[in-house]
Amino acid sequence: MERVLIACPFSEKGLEMLRGAGVEVDYRPRMTQAELDEAYVDYDGLVVRGNLLVRPTRGRGKLKVIVRAGAGLDNIAVEEFAGLGVKVFNTPDAVAESVGELVIGLMISLSRGIVKAAAALSRGEWMKQGLMGQELAGKTLGIIGLGRIGRVVARIAHALGMRILVYDIVRFPADQLAQLGAEQVGLEKLLSESDYVTIHTPLTEETRQIIGERELRMMKRTAYLINTARGQIVDQEALKHALKEGWIAGAALDVFKEEPPRDIELLQLPNLIPTPHIGAQTREAQEKAGLEAVQILVRVLRGSTEGPLDYRSL
Numbered sequence: 001m002e003r004v005l006i007a008c009p010f011s012e013k014g015l016e017m018l019r020g021a022g023v024e025v026d027y028r029p030r031m032t033q034a035e036l037d038e039a040y041v042d043y044d045g046l047v048v049r050g051n052l053l054v055r056p057t058r059g060r061g062k063l064k065v066i067v068r069a070g071a072g073l074d075n076i077a078v079e080e081f082a083g084l085g086v087k088v089f090n091t092p093d094a095v096a097e098s099v100g101e102l103v104i105g106l107m108i109s110l111s112r113g114i115v116k117a118a119a120a121l122s123r124g125e126w127m128k129q130g131l132m133g134q135e136l137a138g139k140t141l142g143i144i145g146l147g148r149i150g151r152v153v154a155r156i157a158h159a160l161g162m163r164i165l166v167y168d169i170v171r172f173p174a175d176q177l178a179q180l181g182a183e184q185v186g187l188e189k190l191l192s193e194s195d196y197v198t199i200h201t202p203l204t205e206e207t208r209q210i211i212g213e214r215e216l217r218m219m220k221r222t223a224y225l226i227n228t229a230r231g232q233i234v235d236q237e238a239l240k241h242a243l244k245e246g247w248i249a250g251a252a253l254d255v256f257k258e259e260p261p262r263d264i265e266l267l268q269l270p271n272l273i274p275t276p277h278i279g280a281q282t283r284e285a286q287e288k289a290g291l292e293a294v295q296i297l298v299r300v301l302r303g304s305t306e307g308p309l310d311y312r313s314l
Contacts, residue, residue: 002301003062004045007031007052008069011290021298045297050075050277060084065300069289070280071095071149074203074230089296092148094288099228099279100152103198104160106252106273107136110196110224115273137161142194144187144210145201145229146172153198154180165190169206191218196226203230213238216247224250228279231256240266254279 003024006015010027018025026043028035036052041061048054049069054076068076068090078088109115112133120127140163143150154164158181166172166182167190177184187210191197197219201207211225212235219225225248227234236257242248243266250271259277261267267274280289 002044004297005040005043006047007036008047008049010047011287013287014290014294017294018297044301047293056080056084060086065297067293067296069293072202072230087300091289091292094292095280095285096148096152098282098285099149100156102254102279103153103226103228104156106226107196109273110250110252111136139195140165140193142190142197144197144199147200150200151180154182165194188218191215194223195220196224198226199229199233201229201233203232207233209235211235216242219248221246222249224248226252228254243269243271
């Protein structure tokens with residue numbers, strides 16, 4: 001019988017389906033880094049989220065497959081495991097809708113001062129006159145990275161009547177862009193013309209600090225930056241200066257260069273909305289991520305060479 005270690009919070013339905021498929025499941029959602037480094041070699045499959053690093057500290061052992069339940073693979077030593085013959089997957093489709101909706105929510109919160117208004121009213125302050133906001137309709141949204149999440153954001157923003165600019169290293173066909181009401185442009189044009197800039201790229205050496213002082217100074221002084229991708233994609237110190245000195249109007253961060261963040265000065269800036277990496281924290285996303293992980297695990301462990309398994313048939 002195959003053994004799978006689930007080293008993160010996981011869908012109960014997914015656990016039941018794995019067991020029903022004849023897989024022995026060791027569910028340890030509060031596993032520490034040291035425990036994972038020691039134990040992973042004893043399992044055929046491993047499931048993690050972004051809270052743990054997965055490194056071949058003890059070689060391969062029995063391990064055949066690693067699944068990151070969520071988007072991004074920057075916490076897994078993909079190339080090193082590939083060299084050992086271990087397959088690595090993620091489940092980006094599962095979280096796209098949830099992260100995309102959070103981006104729109106953060107844009108609205110920035111535009112309407114929702115966080116400030118709620119905090120003031122909780123203190124007994126009626127600050128209506130100090131909260132003149134703006135509508136999203138008619139504004140320009142710049143999307144850096146038109147992957148799964150970027151397309152969700154574009155779809156919703158288009159429905160809200162926004163003009164959409166896209167920057168991506170991949171050149172998209174005109175018909176795909178037309179469906180989203182989007183125009184693909186260079187990064188400088190996107191930054192200089194957008195009222196909102198949102199980031200949806202994976203963390204790579206090419207995207208690390210792709211938004212730094214130079215790029216922030218290109219943006220409008222009335223513009224907002226939203227980052228729900230990875231904290232290291234934005235130069236956090238440069239962003240702090242931009243917010244303090246008014247290079248841009250504000251920002252919303254769901255990700256940070258270190259998590260939890262220790263830069264209290266940044267977190268307390270009045271024109272920043274910080275959230276604790278909650279992009280995929282919805283019941284729907286967690287359920288879908290678990291079920292996609294089950295499909296992948298069973299397919300790989302059972303040696304299937306066909307298309308993805310339908311979890312409903314397990």
